[in-house]
Amino acid sequence: MIPVKGYAAPDVKIPLAPFNFERRDVGPHDVQIEILYCGVCHSDIHQVRDEWGGSIFPMVPGHEIVGKITKVGAHVTKFKVGETAGVGCFVDSCRVCPSCEAGLEQYCEVGMVGTYNARDKEGAPTYGGYSNQIVVDENYTLHVSDKLPLAGVAPLLCAGITTYSPLKQWKVGKGHRVGVVGLGGLGHMAVKLAASLGAEVTVLSTSASKKVDSEKLGAHHFVVTSDPEDVKKAFNSFDFIINTISAQHEYNFYLQMLKLDGTMILLGVPPEAPTVAAFNLIFKRRRLAGSLIGGIQETQEMLDYCAEHNIVSDVEVININYINDAYERMIKGDVRYRFVIDMATL
Numbered sequence: 001m002i003p004v005k006g007y008a009a010p011d012v013k014i015p016l017a018p019f020n021f022e023r024r025d026v027g028p029h030d031v032q033i034e035i036l037y038c039g040v041c042h043s044d045i046h047q048v049r050d051e052w053g054g055s056i057f058p059m060v061p062g063h064e065i066v067g068k069i070t071k072v073g074a075h076v077t078k079f080k081v082g083e084t085a086g087v088g089c090f091v092d093s094c095r096v097c098p099s100c101e102a103g104l105e106q107y108c109e110v111g112m113v114g115t116y117n118a119r120d121k122e123g124a125p126t127y128g129g130y131s132n133q134i135v136v137d138e139n140y141t142l143h144v145s146d147k148l149p150l151a152g153v154a155p156l157l158c159a160g161i162t163t164y165s166p167l168k169q170w171k172v173g174k175g176h177r178v179g180v181v182g183l184g185g186l187g188h189m190a191v192k193l194a195a196s197l198g199a200e201v202t203v204l205s206t207s208a209s210k211k212v213d214s215e216k217l218g219a220h221h222f223v224v225t226s227d228p229e230d231v232k233k234a235f236n237s238f239d240f241i242i243n244t245i246s247a248q249h250e251y252n253f254y255l256q257m258l259k260l261d262g263t264m265i266l267l268g269v270p271p272e273a274p275t276v277a278a279f280n281l282i283f284k285r286r287r288l289a290g291s292l293i294g295g296i297q298e299t300q301e302m303l304d305y306c307a308e309h310n311i312v313s314d315v316e317v318i319n320i321n322y323i324n325d326a327y328e329r330m331i332k333g334d335v336r337y338r339f340v341i342d343m344a345t346l
Helices: 042-048 150-157 159-169 185-196 208-217 228-234 251-255 278-282 296-309 320-331
Strands: 002-008 017-023 030-040 065-072 084-087 090-092 133-137 177-181 200-205 221-224 238-243 258-266 287-290 315-318 338-342
Touching: 002 133, 017 133, 030 084, 030 150, 030 315, 030 320, 042 320, 065 133, 065 150, 084 150, 090 133, 150 159, 150 185, 150 296, 150 315, 150 338, 159 185, 159 238, 159 296, 177 185, 185 200, 185 208, 185 238, 200 208, 208 221, 221 228, 238 251, 251 258, 251 278, 315 320, 320 338
Parallel strands: 177 200, 177 238, 200 221, 238 258, 258 287, 315 338
Antiparallel strands: 002 017, 030 065, 030 133, 030 338, 065 084
């Protein structure tokens, strides 16, 4: 077994603290990665606070992992020692169901194995990237370009692929008008990626103060959703709306902004089930859809695309002992736009 240092939530609603544990030895198909950076996702907070239920404690969060490979198994063919690699939201799946065979491991019909707060095939809990080492099967490991700053790359493993996947699924590009709701960790990546794909991007926000930031990220327009005149101009105007909001909000308000055959794609998970007026869908043949993350192949495609187009997340790099303060700031929306932990501080 490999001794590992990390930070863990000992139990629900207890602050994260130093935690020593062990990883499995490197197997024939495994790679061992020295973690350099790990992004902080809002889902980390949901899970350490057991807001989705079923949390496993102690919990080492983190699924936006970038580091250097320090050891490879005897049968590994895709990676070499010294290469930069990444690990995203899951580290295994059943591998044989129709979804897995189609490269859609995130929709595994048995259930993907989360990078943390899950159980592996032996029943042991998985521990995530708030740690200095991780061992992962090479088939669930990703190649990371050294062209980009690694701290900015780390959030691509979740925020990047969560927004890239629906944009590719719905073939968003030139000639499309895209609205982005929620300018946070996911939203800022949706703006960057949609704009890079050639779409005309509008940020929809209650706060006029975010207009300058939205323009810097690549948005072409800005709608203040608390301004009735601004909102009126936006009705029936978008081909797609990428909705990243996880707080409770009114779906019908945004559905009315879609054109005929427009689609609103949900990425955020509000705490309570929303109410949707059927007429908002029926009269314009609108669609309400959802999307998760991406499979391994699509995630690699996204990383390669971002390396080619010089796209990274906007980040604030923190020491790991600041993580509990970072959580409180995230809840208040006080981050532009993703916290990333420098694991050298562990």
